[in-house]
Amino acid sequence: MEFKDYYQILGIDRATAIPDIKKAYRKLARKYHPDISKEPDAALRMQEINEAKAVLTDPEKRAAYDQLGEHYRAGQEFRPPPDWDAGFEFSGRNYEDVDLGEFSDFFTDLFSHVGRRSSRSHHHMRGLDRHAKVFIDLRDAYDGATRAVTLHAPQTDPQGNVYLQQHNLQVRIPKGITEGQHIRLVGQGHPGAGGGESGDLYLEIHFTPNPDYRVEGKDVFATLLVAPWEAALGTSLTMPTPSGHVQLKVPKGSQSGRKLRLKGRGIPSSEPGDLYFVLNVVLPPANTEKARQLYESMARDIPFNPRQKR
Structure with missing residues (x-):
């Protein structure tokens, strides 16, 4: 599988704000939309353009993708590292309405699990749950521990620029936790609208690679x-x-x-x-x-x- 450079696909640079990304998308869509385009590869190009927009206009996907993309070039042989999205907070926002069948294997391998870790339904005033992958030492699973965890929550400023807000937590690791289990932090998700209760933060546990075990x-x-x-x-x-x-x-x-x-x-x-x-x-x-x-x-x-x- 080849790495996709979504910025290159849309013809923009990495500092482009979200409103300008949408402008670039609309310009390319007018050129390559299969209903109006005479380009021989219009359908494929439109699929790539839609995929690039889905990632780069979503602050959460974009922040994680930007960190990953620092180490790869377009067309380079690529397999996503298992911990590529560790330390980022994700919500379910704008993920459930994405038809993964319309996008490439590259997109599916990266994002099919993001934001789909909870199937709970919420009152419309309740804040969204958030999810993050974190790594702990195997010893913590044996003994239990309280550990400092630093997460990064993507945010958007008034101009549409994406930045990372650091989120520092003290997390109690229960004795006997296994890889893939979740720790629920009540009220640490998105704030609720109109004074509604906040969502929860779910930490998906993974073990730090250990050469001995x-x-x-x-x-x-x-x-x-x-x-x-x-x-x-x-x-x-x-x-x-x-x-x-x-x-x-x-x-x-x-x-x-x-x-x-x-x-x-x-x-x-x-x-x-x-x-x-x-x-x-x-x-x-x-x-x-x-x-x-x-x-x-x-x-x-x-x-x-x-x-x-x-």
Whole structure:
């Protein structure tokens, strides 16, 4: 999939205010609307123009897209990073009336989930709910914590320029929360009209990437590096976990890929997940004369062919 430069499509620069974006759109629409245009690619061009307008005239979509677009050029091979929209507040405004089938895969991959995280209906005076994706440490899910969270809420000034308003929060992370769950902050959404109650803010939880752990639901996985003699003969090791150190027994005759399960040591809950250590047998390098002699001795004295079917 290729990256789309919506500013280039409309022939404007990144500093263009929303009223001028709409003017540029109307000018191009008069030229490429399929009902009146004689251009051979009018339908495709009109689709691109409509798509660009849908993003750049919506302050929320535009703010997140601008941050993403700093690192890509039009036509560049593109896959959206999983956290590209983290830290931005989104509402449901102007999202439900978008027919995603009219737009490209690029638009759908970026925006199909934005503003569609809540199906609640509200009284017409109540403010809109807002949604944001945030990252926490895995340790916070084990212990619970209160963390400072900074979000950015797109706003529009009287001239139609989009700017980001910083939103600082102290958020209580409940023990046992899993990836994809939401924390609801009552009254932290859009203000209600005419004195109506404010909407709520929903924080969608994701775990900060950690080189030591991988999470699947409530289960946590870690790689355990062992020497060949530890795997062959067995050993006991003291290993760190998100909830403290544990004594781990490696059974003799273990192979790479073997999983050592610690029941109930995953993310805590009424039915806690498990913690798995996945063995990876690491060979020492034959970079000294003594090491080479030992490997040569093993090759002579141990009848072993790893490619032989057992």
